[in-house]
Amino acid sequence: MNRHATIWLWRAASFAVAASFIALWQLIANLKLVSPVFLPGPDRAWASLVRGFSNGDLWSKLAGTLEHMAYGWLAASIAGIAIGAIIGSSRIMRTYVAPSLEFLRPLPVSAIIPVAIAMLGLTQAMALFVIAFGAIWPIMLATIHGFAAVEPRLYEVARSLQMSRLAVIFKVALPSASPDILAGMRLSLTVALILSVVCEILAGLDGLGHWVLLSARAFRSADLFAGVILLGVTGYVTSVAMSMAEHRLLAWQASQR
């Protein structure tokens, strides 16, 4: 048997195991080992997913969550790379500013939510601020780190070519720091999803977070599980998309090594 076939065989076996877990879940639900109020069977969760998508409810909730996540994450990426580049490319900023940022890093970012609510109220703007604030850290710190770790000889080359500071940033530092930056952006994606859900729960904004909370309050467990499954899919798909983008964007580096 060749290697390819073996890999597919393992894959299939692995799917079979997952399927048997779902079957077990169905069995537990059917036998009512756990109260159906908390645990719907996979059949009911699936039916709720189909119903939600066919009448458009879940589409609009999914779109809401993706929108919060995307705007916050994009804002964090742009601001994080820009600020990170400014701090990372200057020795003075690295000595005076970077330690303060490192000090703030272990702060649980969700603790900023009450402050944001006090400033902006229970609004869309509050959610975007919180998501962007939470997602900026990994990107900014990765950019600073990436800029600091650029091969010094590249800077020397840039100096001997008399490149301007902007040219150095765009032509030397950013490309060489891009693996770090992309890794930071991938981490931020997860943070953005989590904070989107939390903000939707708190502020009642249209999205999956609000949907699962309402379903829980009304004890509609099938809808609740449908929402949680959809959030899992969202997390999975965004992270796969990010890996693919990373692969694409870094292909030139892999070929250099």
Added chain:
Amino acid sequence: MTTDQAKEKGKALILPLAVLLAFEAWARATHLQSDSLAPPSEIILALAGAFADFSILTATRDTLFSAFAGLAIGTVIGLALGIAFGISDTLNRLMEVTVEAIRPIPSIALLPIALIALGFGYRMEIVIVAFACVWPILILSRAAVRSIEPRLMEVSRALRLPAAQRVWKIIIPAALPRIFVAFRLSAGIALIVAVTVEIAINPLGLGAGIMLAQQALRPDLMLAYLVWIGVIGYALNILLVVAQHRLFGRAALSGDSA
């Protein structure tokens, strides 16, 4: 500490001190009246007040209890699965789809499920923290077990150690430095998740304290809680980094990039 290092530390302190002083001066000059901001001096007073009536200490105890209980449960489950998957490639491949299907669920999405199943309180928070902690421990301990020097495993086979002893005497000691790194990362996650659950819904601990202060329009107290949560996060991180260096020294560094 050499004078150079001291100088570096001094330079690092200039910016935060300047910001605090400028903010204090600005707040006093404009007689700041705000629902969201308070001058640093009032924040310190509010923090002292919260210490004096023990409210912040009770909240800290509640949060840390939930975070550590969840961390302990998550570590045990994650470690058991990680070691099992690390030893048996067959098991690892068979479980791959299941693990990859559950892992991307954001821990906070489980909040409503935990809420209707367990109600408000410690239990639902602990369950969510445990769920969040399982994955990093599982992934990193699996990698740690796999990277154990193969000759150690050969020795254990030659000695005909039974499986339980092989895990206890060879695998865990050999993988421990990297497992501790995973534990350190998870401890940070545990605190973050616990505070987030409290802010989102659970009327308990520091997260609930900061939300209450916000709703009571006490920006000084709210920011005092924020500062204190930051201090706890920072202290926990430092404590674990120091423990890691003390316990494992250089051995742990090899796993730090994982």
